Amino acid sequence: MKTKIGLLYGGKSAEHKVSMQTAMAVIKALDLEKFDIYPIYITEEGQWVKGPQLTGPVENVKALEFTKEDPQAGAPLAPTLFQAEGEKQKPLDVIFPLLHGPNGEDGTVQGLLEILNLPYVGNGVLASAAGMDKVIMKNIFAQAGLNQVNYVWFIRSEWEKAKKQAYEKVEKELGYPCFVKPANLGSSVGINKATNRSELEAAFQEAFQFDRKIIIEEGVTAREIEIGVLGNDEPECSVAGEIVPKKEFYDYKAKYEDGDTALIIPADLTEEEYAKLKEMAIKAFKALDCSGLVRADFFLTKDGELYINEVNTMPGFTPFSMFPLLWKHSGVEYPELIERLVKLAKERHAEKQNIKHTL
Template sequence: MKVKLGLLYGGKSAEHRVSLQTALAVTKALDMNKFDVHPIYINDQGAWVRGGQLTAPAQDVKALELSKGENVISPVSLNKELFPANQSGEDQSIDVIFPLLHGPNGEDGTVQGLLELMNIPYVGNGVLSSAAGMDKVIMKNLFAQAGLKQAKYLSFIRKEWDQQKEELMNSIEEKLGYPCFVKPANLGSSVGISKCRNRQELETACVEAFQFDRKLVIEEGIIGREIEIGILGNDEPECSVAGEIAPKKDFYDYKAKYEDGDTALIIPAELSDAQYEDLKEQAIRAFKAIDGAGLVRADFFLTSNGEFLINEVNTMPGFTPFSMFPLMWQHTGISYPELIEKLVSLALERHEQKQSIKHTF
C-alpha cells in the first residue's frame, strides 16, 4: 500500500523561494513506487492550492507554483475523518504531510498546530520545538538552561529601538563589540542578517532587519570554524557525521546558500574522535532542550581553544542540492530517498504514540 504523502511548501514568508527550491529537490528524490505524491502549495498571500497527484518529479520551480485557479482548498479538507471523499466519491485525504516550509507561518509551529488540531501526521518537529527553534532568543534561553555554551548576545524589540536607539547601540558596543551580527529573531536562511564592523553599519543593519521581524538578536562575532551536525529520530535521536562550512565570503549568507553555491562544504569535518563525541553529546542535548522530533540540524562554532559554542538549531533544514543536512546523512550511509522514507516513518511513529494518550478521565 502506497503512502499518500502531501508535500506542503511555499508559505507566506520571506523564505517562500527557499521552500520552493526545497520542494523541487524532494520531488526529484521521492520514490513514486512507494508514495502517492500530492503537492499542496501555500502562495505568498497565504492561499492553499492543491495540485494533482505527481506521476513524475517536478521539472522546475515554476511547475510547483500552482495558480489559485487550480484548486484552492481549506486545510481541513485534508482530514480523512472530516472529509473522507469529494462529491465524486474520490478519497481526498492525506496519510502524512511533509511540511517543506521555512520561516514564519510554516516552520514556527503555526502549521504544526493546525495539523495537530486536524489530527494529521506530519514530518518533523511539533508545535513547541518548532516555535522555540524559530525564535532565536527563546532558543538561546533554552540552551542556557540546558548548560550549553554559546556566544554573548543581546535582544530588543522595535519599540525599544525607536525609543532608545543610542542607548542600545552603546550597550551593544560595550557588551559585544565589533564585529557583531544583527539577525531577525524569527527568520532563517540568513535572510536579513548583517555583519557589522562599526556603528554606522550597526544602525543600518538594525533598520534592515526590522523589516523582517519586530524583534532582533545581536550576537558577538566568534572567530572559529563553522561545524554542523544532523540529528534524526524521536525519543532516541542519532547523529550524522559532522560537516564544516568554509564560506569564501565573510559569512554564509543567503546567496552563498541558495544561489551560487560559493561555499565549500567539507564532509566529514576534520575532528578528533573526542571532539566528535563532544559535538554529538551537545547536539543531542540541544535537540532535547527544545523537545525535538524527526529532524534537526545543529550549528556550532569550534573556537581556536577547541571549545564548541552552539549557534542555533534549524528545525526544518533545507533539502536543496547545496544543503548540508541531506549531504551529512548521505556520508553517514543514508541516501536522500532513504532519508525521506525515514522521516515519514518517524512521523507516523510519533503520531501513533500520540493516539494512545487519554483525553478523558
C-alpha cells in the first residue's frame, strides 16, 4: 500500500524561496510507486493552501504556488489540509515539513503537528526551537562541553539603548574579524563579516532587520567541515564534506543562486579528525534531543582544533545542498534517503503513542 505523504513547504519566512527549491527537489526524488504526494503550500503572507494530488514531478516552482482563492485554502487547523482526497476521515500517513527559518523550522509547525498527532519527518518541537535559535543552541552546546568559538549576543532593545557599549563589548571579548548573524535565521541570511567598527555597525543594522536577537561570533581561520546525521535514538553519521567558498564566506547567494562554491566530498581528514567529528556531531544531536536528521557544521583549524559551529535541523534538499550529497557519497541515494526519513518519522510517532497521558 502506498504511503500518503503531505509535503509542507513555502512559509512566511525570508527563506521562502529556499523552501520552494527544496520542495521541487523532494518531489522529483519521491517514488510514485511508493508514495501518493499531497502538496500543502504556505504563502509568503501565511495562507495555507492544499493543492491537488501530484501525479509526477512539476516543471517549476510556479506549479507549486497555489493561491488563497483556491477552494481548498484554509486555516492551519483545517482538518482537510492533512487528509487524503476521497478519504475525508483519513489523515495523511506522514507530513514532510520542507520549511526553513521561522514559522517552519523553529518548532512552531512541529507543535501544530504534535497537537494533531500526525507523524512528521524531522526534529520535534524542542530540538527545532533550540536549533533555530543560535544563542540557545550554543548555550546548550556549552553545557554539553562541546568546543565552540567565543560569542556574545544582544536583543534589539538593549542595543538601541547602548549601541556604543555593545560595539565595545564585541571588540573587547571577540575582536576582529567577527561574524554578525540574526539569531533565528539560517541559509546565511543577514550574515556579515566585520573587520572594523564601521562594518560592525552596518552588520548590526542589517542583522536586526531579520530578528530581534543577534549573535556575534569570533572569526577564526579554519576549514568549514560538515557532516550529516541520520536517525532517532541511535543516530549515524555520513562521510564529511568541506565547503571551499570562492568568496570570503559561504553566503546566501553562494548557497542557493550561483553555486559559487566548491564542495569537497569526502573531506580530506585524518582518521582521528573524522572520528572526533562524528563524536561531536552525535553529542550535539543528543544534546538537543534531535530526531530524523541534522547537518552539523564545524570549523577545523590548521593546528587540528575542532569547533562546532551549529546544527541545521532542516537542511536544504536543493541541487546545491550538502546534506543529500553527503549521504549519496555514503552510499545512500536520494530516494532512499527520503524513504529512511519517512520510516524514522513513523517509528518516532509509534513510540510516542505508548506514552501514558492519564493516571
